[in-house]
Amino acid sequence: MAKVPDTSCSIARSVGLLGERWTFLILRDAFDGLSRFDDFRRSLGIAADVLSARLATLVEYGVLDKVDYQEPGARRRHAYVLTDAGRELFVIVAALQQWGDRHLPRSEGPSMLRRAKDGDDVHVGFVDSRGREVAPEDFVMVRTDAYPPERRRLLAERGSLAG
Amino acid sequence: MAKVPDTSCSIARSVGLLGERWTFLILRDAFDGLSRFDDFRRSLGIAADVLSARLATLVEYGVLDKVDYQEPGARRRHAYVLTDAGRELFVIVAALQQWGDRHLPRSEGPSMLRRAKDGDDVHVGFVDSRGREVAPEDFVMVRTDAYPPERRRLLAERGSLAG
Numbered sequence: 001m002a003k004v005p006d007t008s009c010s011i012a013r014s015v016g017l018l019g020e021r022w023t024f025l026i027l028r029d030a031f032d033g034l035s036r037f038d039d040f041r042r043s044l045g046i047a048a049d050v051l052s053a054r055l056a057t058l059v060e061y062g063v064l065d066k067v068d069y070q071e072p073g074a075r076r077r078h079a080y081v082l083t084d085a086g087r088e089l090f091v092i093v094a095a096l097q098q099w100g101d102r103h104l105p106r107s108e109g110p111s112m113l114r115r116a117k118d119g120d121d122v123h124v125g126f127v128d129s130r131g132r133e134v135a136p137e138d139f140v141m142v143r144t145d146a147y148p149p150e151r152r153r154l155l156a157e158r159g160s161l162a163g
Numbered sequence: 164m165a166k167v168p169d170t171s172c173s174i175a176r177s178v179g180l181l182g183e184r185w186t187f188l189i190l191r192d193a194f195d196g197l198s199r200f201d202d203f204r205r206s207l208g209i210a211a212d213v214l215s216a217r218l219a220t221l222v223e224y225g226v227l228d229k230v231d232y233q234e235p236g237a238r239r240r241h242a243y244v245l246t247d248a249g250r251e252l253f254v255i256v257a258a259l260q261q262w263g264d265r266h267l268p269r270s271e272g273p274s275m276l277r278r279a280k281d282g283d284d285v286h287v288g289f290v291d292s293r294g295r296e297v298a299p300e301d302f303v304m305v306r307t308d309a310y311p312p313e314r315r316r317l318l319a320e321r322g323s324l325a326g
Contacts, residue, residue, distance in 0.1 A: 008274045010263030011256060015187045017267065018259070024178045032304075033318050042317065062266070085266045090299055091287055092262060093174060095255040096181070100173030103225070103248045104180065108309040111171045115305050116291050122302045124254055125290040128283045133294035136253055139285045141195075142278050146271040154205065155196050 003057055008146045017061055018089070022046055022054050027093055030064070030086070035079040055080050063089065095124040166220055171309045180224055181252070185209055185217050190256055193227070193249070198242040218243050226252065258287040 004016045018024065022044060029043050040051055058064040063086040070076045082089075094114065101110045114122035126134045143152065167179045181187065185207060192206050203214055221227040226249040233239045245252075257277065264273045277285035289297045306315065 004267055008269060008271060009191070010267065010269075010273060011191045011260045012188060012263075013267040013269075014259040014263035019182060019184065019187060021182065024182060025175060028172070028174045032314075033321060036321075039317065039321065043314065087299070088262060088266070091289065092255065092258040094289070095258050095287070096177040097174045099251060099255060100175075100177035103251070104167055104173065104176040106171060106173075106176075106309070108171060109307065110173060111307055111309040111311070113305045113307060114289070114302055116297055116302045120291045120293075122289050122291055122297050124258070124287065126254065126257070126277070126285050127288040127290060127296045128279050128285055130283075131296035133290045133296075134279055134285050136250070139277055139279045142276045144272065144274055144276060146269070146274040148274070151195075151206065154202065158196060158199075158202065 003061070008148060017057070017063075018092075020054065020057075022050065023058070024093065024096065026051075026054055026058070027063075027086075027089055030080065030082050031090055031093055035067075035081050036069070037078050037080070040080075058086070062086075091124055098124050166224070171311060180220070180226075181255075183217065183220070185213065186221070187256065187259065189214075189217055189221070190226075190249075190252055193243065193245050194253055194256055198230075198244050199232070200241050200243070203243075221249070225249075254287055261287050 003020070004013045007013065018027075025044055026040060029040055034040055034043060037051065037055070040055075041048060044051070055064065055066075059066050059080070062083055064080040065083050067079050067081060068076050069079050097110075097112065116122050126136060126139065128134050166183070167176045170176065181190075188207055189203060192203055197203055197206060200214065200218070203218075204211060207214070218227065218229075222229050222243070225246055227243040228246055230242050230244060231239050232242050260273075260275065279285050289299065289302065291297050
């Protein structure tokens with residue numbers, strides 16, 4: 001079944017692929033260093049068929065590569081490693097983490113910190129082509145010709161058509 | 164029903180709140196300038212009870228404020244506007260958009276572009292405390308005392324305990 005909807009909105013396409021239950025937590029585990037089917041199961045406590053289906057979707061869309069591994073005396077098993085496209089999802093997972101640490105905090109504090117080599121805090125933000133941070137109020141979203149006309153009309157009715 | 168799981172992982176907490184079907188698309192619409200219940204329905208084509216439930220959750224957790232509005236001759240109706248905490252979700256929505264534009268592209272190209280005031284492209288990335296972009300390979304995730312011990316053991320077994 002196609003997960004990615006037939007729409008000009010890239011947010012909706014990404015959400016179609018990534019927004020199923022468990023998928024972001026599978027990705028979290030992959031970024032945390034897990035790759036084996038049995039390790040994802042142990043970490044997440046989900047049914048094997050659900051995990052299989054989620055992993056198959058991520059392989060189909062080029063987020064994970066399926067590889068075999070074999071331990072001495074054991075049968076061949078499957079592992080799943082992030083592709084280059086998959087590794088680019090790190091910024092989304094880190095942004096979810098950053099927001100949760102700030103707005104859904106716990107008394108014990110964050111379980112992971114982002115630290116540059118010199119110990120500096122690293123956060124997720126907006127950046128221009130020269131690598132300088134841009135505040136959200138200092139840029140705009142520009143709607144292109146690919147933006148749906150009926151949606152443009154609705155926003156014009158509401159007076160919120162900025163771009 | 165509590166949406167946010169009782170876990171030290173802030174990614175899992177954010178996903179518990181935001182990862183339900185439709186929620187990211189409601190947020191997309193809010194960032195695009197929509198606020199009225201009927202406009203979200205028209206945009207998303209979802210059942211009123213599902214939309215009500217999603218909006219109520221986002222209000223409960225401080226992402227949206229519920230406000231009344233009234234047009235001449237009509238009854239009072241509800242609108243939903245992003246709080247400060249809600250506006251901080253923009254970087255997550257923009258990161259979903261960026262990844263979809265790059266890895267699930269369409270022939271007509273992106274429907275929206277991020278543009279600084281001087282016309283420069285703006286992207287989502289990692290930034291240090293001095294506002295300079297940091298490449299993913301130039302920082303590390305450091306696990307704190309709040310990181311679950313049983314998960315630390317699993318990663319140690321796999322040799323992937325870096326932090």
